[in-house]
Amino acid sequence: MAFPKIKIGMVGLGTVGSGVWKILHRHQALLSQRAGAKLEISKVIVRSKKKKRPVRLPAKVLNSNIQTVLDDPEIKLIVEVMGDVRASRQLALKAFRAGKHLVTANKALLALHGKELFQEAKKNRVDICFEAAVGGGIPILRALREGFVGNRIDSLYGILNGTCNYILTEMSERKTSFPETLKQAQKLGYAEADPRFDVGGIDAAHKLAILVSIAHGVFVDFPKIFVEGIQGITPFDLECADRFGFEIKLLAITKKNGDKIQARVHPTMISKDSMLAAVKGVNNAVFLEGDFVGEGMLYGRGAGSEPTASAVVGDIVEVARNILAKVAYTVPPLGTHAAHIGNAAIEPIGEWRGPYYLRFQAIDRPGVLAQIAKILSEFGISISAVHQQVREEGREVPIVVLTHDAQEKSVVKAIAKINRLKNIRRATTLIRIEEFCQ
Amino acid sequence: MAFPKIKIGMVGLGTVGSGVWKILHRHQALLSQRAGAKLEISKVIVRSKKKKRPVRLPAKVLNSNIQTVLDDPEIKLIVEVMGDVRASRQLALKAFRAGKHLVTANKALLALHGKELFQEAKKNRVDICFEAAVGGGIPILRALREGFVGNRIDSLYGILNGTCNYILTEMSERKTSFPETLKQAQKLGYAEADPRFDVGGIDAAHKLAILVSIAHGVFVDFPKIFVEGIQGITPFDLECADRFGFEIKLLAITKKNGDKIQARVHPTMISKDSMLAAVKGVNNAVFLEGDFVGEGMLYGRGAGSEPTASAVVGDIVEVARNILAKVAYTVPPLGTHAAHIGNAAIEPIGEWRGPYYLRFQAIDRPGVLAQIAKILSEFGISISAVHQQVREEGREVPIVVLTHDAQEKSVVKAIAKINRLKNIRRATTLIRIEEFCQ
Numbered sequence: 001m002a003f004p005k006i007k008i009g010m011v012g013l014g015t016v017g018s019g020v021w022k023i024l025h026r027h028q029a030l031l032s033q034r035a036g037a038k039l040e041i042s043k044v045i046v047r048s049k050k051k052k053r054p055v056r057l058p059a060k061v062l063n064s065n066i067q068t069v070l071d072d073p074e075i076k077l078i079v080e081v082m083g084d085v086r087a088s089r090q091l092a093l094k095a096f097r098a099g100k101h102l103v104t105a106n107k108a109l110l111a112l113h114g115k116e117l118f119q120e121a122k123k124n125r126v127d128i129c130f131e132a133a134v135g136g137g138i139p140i141l142r143a144l145r146e147g148f149v150g151n152r153i154d155s156l157y158g159i160l161n162g163t164c165n166y167i168l169t170e171m172s173e174r175k176t177s178f179p180e181t182l183k184q185a186q187k188l189g190y191a192e193a194d195p196r197f198d199v200g201g202i203d204a205a206h207k208l209a210i211l212v213s214i215a216h217g218v219f220v221d222f223p224k225i226f227v228e229g230i231q232g233i234t235p236f237d238l239e240c241a242d243r244f245g246f247e248i249k250l251l252a253i254t255k256k257n258g259d260k261i262q263a264r265v266h267p268t269m270i271s272k273d274s275m276l277a278a279v280k281g282v283n284n285a286v287f288l289e290g291d292f293v294g295e296g297m298l299y300g301r302g303a304g305s306e307p308t309a310s311a312v313v314g315d316i317v318e319v320a321r322n323i324l325a326k327v328a329y330t331v332p333p334l335g336t337h338a339a340h341i342g343n344a345a346i347e348p349i350g351e352w353r354g355p356y357y358l359r360f361q362a363i364d365r366p367g368v369l370a371q372i373a374k375i376l377s378e379f380g381i382s383i384s385a386v387h388q389q390v391r392e393e394g395r396e397v398p399i400v401v402l403t404h405d406a407q408e409k410s411v412v413k414a415i416a417k418i419n420r421l422k423n424i425r426r427a428t429t430l431i432r433i434e435e436f437c438q
Numbered sequence: 439m440a441f442p443k444i445k446i447g448m449v450g451l452g453t454v455g456s457g458v459w460k461i462l463h464r465h466q467a468l469l470s471q472r473a474g475a476k477l478e479i480s481k482v483i484v485r486s487k488k489k490k491r492p493v494r495l496p497a498k499v500l501n502s503n504i505q506t507v508l509d510d511p512e513i514k515l516i517v518e519v520m521g522d523v524r525a526s527r528q529l530a531l532k533a534f535r536a537g538k539h540l541v542t543a544n545k546a547l548l549a550l551h552g553k554e555l556f557q558e559a560k561k562n563r564v565d566i567c568f569e570a571a572v573g574g575g576i577p578i579l580r581a582l583r584e585g586f587v588g589n590r591i592d593s594l595y596g597i598l599n600g601t602c603n604y605i606l607t608e609m610s611e612r613k614t615s616f617p618e619t620l621k622q623a624q625k626l627g628y629a630e631a632d633p634r635f636d637v638g639g640i641d642a643a644h645k646l647a648i649l650v651s652i653a654h655g656v657f658v659d660f661p662k663i664f665v666e667g668i669q670g671i672t673p674f675d676l677e678c679a680d681r682f683g684f685e686i687k688l689l690a691i692t693k694k695n696g697d698k699i700q701a702r703v704h705p706t707m708i709s710k711d712s713m714l715a716a717v718k719g720v721n722n723a724v725f726l727e728g729d730f731v732g733e734g735m736l737y738g739r740g741a742g743s744e745p746t747a748s749a750v751v752g753d754i755v756e757v758a759r760n761i762l763a764k765v766a767y768t769v770p771p772l773g774t775h776a777a778h779i780g781n782a783a784i785e786p787i788g789e790w791r792g793p794y795y796l797r798f799q800a801i802d803r804p805g806v807l808a809q810i811a812k813i814l815s816e817f818g819i820s821i822s823a824v825h826q827q828v829r830e831e832g833r834e835v836p837i838v839v840l841t842h843d844a845q846e847k848s849v850v851k852a853i854a855k856i857n858r859l860k861n862i863r864r865a866t867t868l869i870r871i872e873e874f875c876q
Binding site: 019022023026027030031033034035036131137138139142143146147148149150151152217275278279290291292293294295296297298299300301304306307309310311312313314316317318321322324325326327329330331332335336337340 | 457460461464465468469471472473474569575576577580581584585586587588589590655713716717728729730731732733734735736737738739742744745747748749750751752754755756759760762763764765768769770773774775778
């Protein structure tokens with residue numbers, strides 16, 4: 001049986017683009033049998049045609065003028081894997097207006113300009129697919145839009161940045177410091193030369209913005225997402241966590257609390273017995289609770305050329321199947337039809353209530369703990385456990401306090417007051433504890 | 439905005455059916471906004487209209503004549519949740535011929551009659567959806583057909599029966615015997631009055647048949663799947679597993695080995711560090727390795743009214759979205775287009791090679807271990823570890839041997855010869871060990 005041919009234009013040929021090219025070539029027959037069409041990348045846009053790349057492409061496929069894919073009437077589908085936000089937005093808008101479907105792996109693009117892009121795609125009745133933007137090879141967006149569609153998503157916890165999870169796993173297992181472990185991660189290619197985007201939590205927040213939109217059917221104003229990175233975590237914190245039965249993970253969290261939606265990224269202590277605690281190294285996972293399905297988790301490689309390309313190819317096949325059926329947009333990109341998507345009322349982090357791990361760096365003198373405890377109690381914060389191993393009169397030592405449920409804004413005020421004490425030498429470290437049912 | 443209405447006929451109102459009714463009612467508005475249509479169950483077929491049920495339905499909805507849903511021209515979609523294989527097959531074929539789409543949770547139906555049903559559905563251009571048949575609320579079938587579509591699935595390991603996983607978890611944690619734990623599971627409603635279907639591995643094998651078909655794009659001759667249940671596992675085996683760094687799980691496994699496909703269900707020892715080992719109690723999970731995506735896992739509730747109903751509702755929404763777009767069959771039900779689905783060449787279990795855990799029940803006399811070791815070596819089986827804790831001259835004691843990779847048919851022959859030794863009092867227990875990369 002001869003398959004109809006679907007021509008694809010790909011913009012970008014870096015890590016992800018090379019992976020996409022590789023999959024479409026290695027699995028050409030398999031993909032035809034699954035998609036019902038022969039998938040052919042007929043044009044690839046690159047900045048320089050001479051650069052060395054991990055894949056070899058016929059010269060006639062390469063082109064450095066982005067307009068050529070937009071102008072090619074045979075190309076029905078554009079795959080955007082260049083990364084840059086400004087250029088991607090322009091490309092996406094032009095593609096939609098030219099009636100072409102778009103597959104993108106660009107999480108920042110969607111987190112910052114999603115609303116505009118979804119509207120434009122809908123107006124032109126074309127598909128916009130972006131599974132690769134969240135969790136690499138993990139098909140979590142599809143799961144939320146389709147498999148879990150019968151549920152209100154009460155809570156969702158994601159390990160969405162492999163760099164952070166690798167660093168925290170290594171620091172915990174090898175007792176190495178953050179800067180040392182980061183250097184190691186960079187050497188292994190698990191962290192960028194400029195790591196702030198990853199370790200600062202921004203990358204995870206971009207992905208969370210997309211998840212919040214699909215989970216709750218809302219648009220998210222990105223700056224309203226609370227973001228805290230892992231730079232302040234020490235091997236001592238990980239050791240204490242271990243002693244209290246916890247692991248520390250950078251979690252991207254969203255919960256529904258009446259009309260309010262929580263959306264926050266920060267280092268979090270979770271029980272060692274939880275499924276998320278078993279997620280080590282560069283792996284990603286999303287754990288969720290739906291009101292009917294109960295708890296669920298999807299786990300896998302969150303980044304890298306081939307896992308991300310696998311997700312892009314999943315989207316290419318979806319668009320191809322739709323092109324063959326002469327439909328688009330059967331599943332709305334955010335899972336909810338556009339007319340019913342409102343703006344998210346994001347709850348300020350100050351409203352959060354839960355238990356905390358607090359590490360005070362204090363000069364070891366009699367009465368310091370009493371001072372700390374007194375201030376905490378002034379703000380209505382009650383202590384569930386205290387840990388102070390080292391005793392060295394007159395030297396700086398860490399004092400660890402675990403609290404019962406307390407409100408963030410009270411905790412922040414209490415800490416500000418404590419940080420002003422004469423015997424406190426550095427800013428206090430605060431780590432939120434999540435006790436999700438399991 | 440007024441939504442178009444899609445009328446549904448549901449056949450069966452037991453555990454799953456009640457859950458479906460509940461979701462469609464509690465989430466009527468949410469589902470309309472997500473599906474783009476108002477979903478209404480206009481007829482429910484039950485055997486007795488007077489039976490007490492967990493949900494209250496208007497009397498006019500209930501009907502005991504199955505033909506009424508088939509004859510109702512307004513009903514475009516039939517949800518089959520009655521369970522019985524014969525009746526379901528008849529219903530499915532009649533539904534397809536009447537041009538109606540079908541959603542079913544019936545794994546036995548698909549494992550035994552899938553080929554016939556898929557052909558008939560295709561002929562009539564209607565959808566057949568069955569996400570709830572495998573892994574309850576876990577959207578694994580969709581993930582294989584869509585998200586992972588760019589991969590050759592090299593291996594897949596499923597914990598697909600909550601009853602077995604509950605029993606093994608309890609036996610391991612509480613050191614209780616199989617019969618005692620089974621009784622407890624029955625009391626809690628985690629096991630049926632006739633538990634053979636679950637603990638014997640048949641239920642998991644039905645689900646595996648479906649997974650094999652989608653993962654590899656093949657039809658499976660169900661009797662060719664090797665099935666072994668958990669009835670022979672003792673607390674002693676679990677204790678030994680623990681000592682060697684393993685957990686015992688009932689796994690449904692499929693691997694691609696050139697043109698041959700492995701498809702087998704049996705108790706399996708896996709490393710405690712693996713993600714599957716973290717799956718406790720009644721939960722299910724599917725772990726897989728794709729050639730591009732690498733490792734992935736989906737985890738969640740594998741059974742129960744609401745998780746299973748959540749999966750059924752996911753399928754209902756899929757069909758509804760297709761009805762609105764006036765398409766069907768855009769994603770083939772087995773992920774591969776029918777013309778390219780062949781029959782699976784299932785590798786006989788005798789061809790399997792791997793390490794084994796062997797427990798011999800021997801009379802403790804000098805030389806017994808030597809006899810066992812000699813026979814194993816005759817068959818080319820080499821020992822990696824031996825464990826014999828109790829020494830009680832003249833009494834029956836367990837002798838545990840771990841082997842290096844060995845071939846199943848040699849192991850079976852060696853065991854048969856060993857079982858004939860004068861000092862061996864019972865059939866030897868054999869548990870396969872899977873060392874999947876992680």
